[in-house]
Amino acid sequence: MVSRVTRPTVPFFSQATTFEKLWPVIRSEVDKIFDNGKFSHSARVESLENALAAYTGARHVIGVNSGTDALVLLLRACGLRPGDRVLVPAYSFVATASSVVLAGGEPVFADIDPETYALDPARVPAGALEGTRFVMPVHLFSRMADMAALTAFAAAHGLQVVEDSAEGIGMRQDGVHAGLHGRGGVLSFFPSKTLGALGDAGAVLTDDPDLAGRVAALRHHGRTGRTLGHFPGIANESVHAGHNSKMDDLQAAVLLAKLTVLDEDIRRRAELAARYARRLAEVPGVTRLPRPSGAPDEVFYVYLVETDHRDALAAHLLGQGIETEVYYPRPLPFQPCFASLGHRPGDFPVAEAAAGRALALPLHADLTESQVDRVCDAVAAFLTRKVPA
Numbered sequence: 257m258v259s260r261v262t263r264p265t266v267p268f269f270s271q272a273t274t275f276e277k278l279w280p281v282i283r284s285e286v287d288k289i290f291d292n293g294k295f296s297h298s299a300r301v302e303s304l305e306n307a308l309a310a311y312t313g314a315r316h317v318i319g320v321n322s323g324t325d326a327l328v329l330l331l332r333a334c335g336l337r338p339g340d341r342v343l344v345p346a347y348s349f350v351a352t353a354s355s356v357v358l359a360g361g362e363p364v365f366a367d368i369d370p371e372t373y374a375l376d377p378a379r380v381p382a383g384a385l386e387g388t389r390f391v392m393p394v395h396l397f398s399r400m401a402d403m404a405a406l407t408a409f410a411a412a413h414g415l416q417v418v419e420d421s422a423e424g425i426g427m428r429q430d431g432v433h434a435g436l437h438g439r440g441g442v443l444s445f446f447p448s449k450t451l452g453a454l455g456d457a458g459a460v461l462t463d464d465p466d467l468a469g470r471v472a473a474l475r476h477h478g479r480t481g482r483t484l485g486h487f488p489g490i491a492n493e494s495v496h497a498g499h500n501s502k503m504d505d506l507q508a509a510v511l512l513a514k515l516t517v518l519d520e521d522i523r524r525r526a527e528l529a530a531r532y533a534r535r536l537a538e539v540p541g542v543t544r545l546p547r548p549s550g551a552p553d554e555v556f557y558v559y560l561v562e563t564d565h566r567d568a569l570a571a572h573l574l575g576q577g578i579e580t581e582v583y584y585p586r587p588l589p590f591q592p593c594f595a596s597l598g599h600r601p602g603d604f605p606v607a608e609a610a611a612g613r614a615l616a617l618p619l620h621a622d623l624t625e626s627q628v629d630r631v632c633d634a635v636a637a638f639l640t641r642k643v644p645a
């Protein structure tokens with residue numbers, strides 16, 4: 257995050273108002289947790305799983321400790337074997353590709369569609385499909401990948417579809433929630449996500465009961481059954497070499513409370529996104545701008561614009577007390593941890609252009625209309641000077 261020492265006048269992210277509103281509920285749940293001493297993986301986690309299943313329409317939701325571990329467990333539960341290749345987009349959060357490595361596979365990168373920022377089947381490089389058994393579309397910011405095209409592509413090449421829907425809570429395509437278009441998907445509840453906890457947490461979504469059972473075992477030392485609680489029986493039988501990826505009860509309590517205001521939060525984000533779109537439409541030099549569709553369930557996790565003057569604009573805004581963030585400054589193939597794959601500048605032109613030009617503006621339920629106007633005025637003042645009409 258582009259941040260500074262003094263308190264910004266427009267913070268990139270804040271959820272103080274939401275927490276103030278929900279605090280009495282959260283506080284009383286936290287008191288209960290202290291009273292009964294079950295801090296991890298208890299019936300409260302199961303309540304959250306049920307509430308998320310109702311919200312998303314997933315048959316099975318398995319709560320875990322982060323979105324990243326959710327991806328690792330999902331890939332393992334889908335039968336990823338050591339050395340299997342997984343097709344991933346070149347532009348995403350690093351966990352999209354690092355989870356593949358952590359599960360024992362190898363990421364293969366493809367360029368993105370400039371409209372959705374998601375993996376584009378038309379840009380999959382020749383030879384990328386050899387040894388590839390999975391494709392992992394990612395839904396970024398406010399748009400889902402074109403899942404009809406991706407599922408058709410996967411079927412044509414015998415690939416399993418596993419969705420990195422970490423940013424996707426509330427997003428639906430053809431009435432189906434993100435994460436449920438293939439074998440399964442994930443949610444991240446990292447604090448800055450649309451549904452954020454007070455620390456790390458995540459979940460796996462799937463309609464497949466066998467897959468759900470394997471994920472549930474893998475999160476808890478490979479133990480079978482969905483037994484929750486501190487002392488899940490005396491059997492203690494580990495059928496897989498599992499992980500310790502259980503969800504904390506404190507996070508489940510926070511998420512259960514925040515889930516009650518999620519739709520309200522999503523509506524508020526859409527209103528603010530519409531205001532940005534109206535105010536920035538005529539500003540020269542803003543070359544890409546998400547225009548809300550007006551669909552009632554459209555979810556703006558992040559409001560991302562593109563400009564050739566990204567870094568200078570971010571610095572200018574910061575000088576005015578306006579925090580912004582760059583999602584994602586470096587295409588994944590150019591992260592040092594993937595250097596051995598030998599990719600070179602020019603291999604992923606769309607991802608590289610986005611990485612150099614995209615800037616996320618503040619968007620959260622605490623933001624006011626006048627703060628959005630302040631951001632838009634500052635963007636307009638700067639770019640009008642940079643880009644004479």
Ligand SMILES: *Cc1c(COP(=O)(O)O)cnc(C)c1O
Pocket residue numbers: 322323324325348349351352394420422423443444445446456457458
């Ligand atoms: C946040 C995020 C993740 C990782 O989730 P964590 O809960 O932070 O581990 C993975 N992929 C994408 C696209 C994300 O935005």
